[in-house]
Amino acid sequence: xxxxxxxxxxxxxxxxxxxxxxxxxxxxxxxxxxxxxxxxxxxxxxxxxxxxxxxxxxxxxxxxxxxxxxxxxxxxxxxxxxxxxxxxxxxxxxxxxxxxxxxxxxxxxxxxxxx
Amino acid sequence: xxxxxxxxxxxxxxxxxxxxxxxxxxxxxxxxxxxxxxxxxxxxxxxxxxxxxxxxxxxxxxxxxxxxxxxxxxxxxxxxxxxxxxxxxxxxxxxxxxxxxxxxxxxxxxxxxxxxx
Numbered sequence: 001x002x003x004x005x006x007x008x009x010x011x012x013x014x015x016x017x018x019x020x021x022x023x024x025x026x027x028x029x030x031x032x033x034x035x036x037x038x039x040x041x042x043x044x045x046x047x048x049x050x051x052x053x054x055x056x057x058x059x060x061x062x063x064x065x066x067x068x069x070x071x072x073x074x075x076x077x078x079x080x081x082x083x084x085x086x087x088x089x090x091x092x093x094x095x096x097x098x099x100x101x102x103x104x105x106x107x108x109x110x111x112x113x114x115x
Numbered sequence: 116x117x118x119x120x121x122x123x124x125x126x127x128x129x130x131x132x133x134x135x136x137x138x139x140x141x142x143x144x145x146x147x148x149x150x151x152x153x154x155x156x157x158x159x160x161x162x163x164x165x166x167x168x169x170x171x172x173x174x175x176x177x178x179x180x181x182x183x184x185x186x187x188x189x190x191x192x193x194x195x196x197x198x199x200x201x202x203x204x205x206x207x208x209x210x211x212x213x214x215x216x217x218x219x220x221x222x223x224x225x226x227x228x229x230x231x232x
Binding site for chain 1 (some may be wrong): 146158163170208223226
């Protein structure tokens with residue numbers, strides 16, 4: 001079974017600054033995807049960014065980028081130029097392609113962007 | 116934009132009562148997931164369907180929980196009897212069939228928040 005660990009329960013950042021959220025995972029699989037999902041207060045979960053395990057290049061989506069270290073089983077999310085609307089719970093997630101695309105989440109990091 | 120529909124949005128019930136949640140995935144999505152999210156924690160997979168078949172229900176407490184997707188479209192998650200520890204958000208998500216483009220991207224519904232008194 002896969003496990004996903006987010007070691008930072010809460011973080012805060014000043015508006016316009018950069019913040020990095022950490023995630024580690026444990027798996028023996030080679031065919032998988034990694035994701036960061038955002039869950040704003042009282043709103044639904046939305047996808048922020050995804051990374052295919054077979055790709056060495058780190059994924060980037062506008063202000064969001066990841067640092068994927070496959071050997072270390074680490075997958076951190078960097079948010080640049082933080083905005084107030086980035087305030088949310090952020091969940092790291094692992095998808096096992098060999099298990100029917102089963103998606104396992106970490107415990108989450110609560111991010112507060114301060115004005 | 117297509118959405119995953121869930122109802123009810125909120126449900127308050129007393130322990131030992133029965134409760135049911137409904138999910139209508141995005142049209143054409145073959146894979147449907149039910150997650151339970153306790154406040155302040157990450158979602159935990161309860162059951163995953165591919166069409167009408169269960170892919171995984173290893174974390175579903177089968178003594179009180181049941182899930183079905185009879186025609187491979189919408190799905191119902193039932194709890195009977197409800198217990199205090201079942202208070203949580205129940206999230207439904209869907210994706211295209213495994214192997215197709217976009218199959219690794221889940222679209223989530225707004226969730227059904229259950230409070231058991």
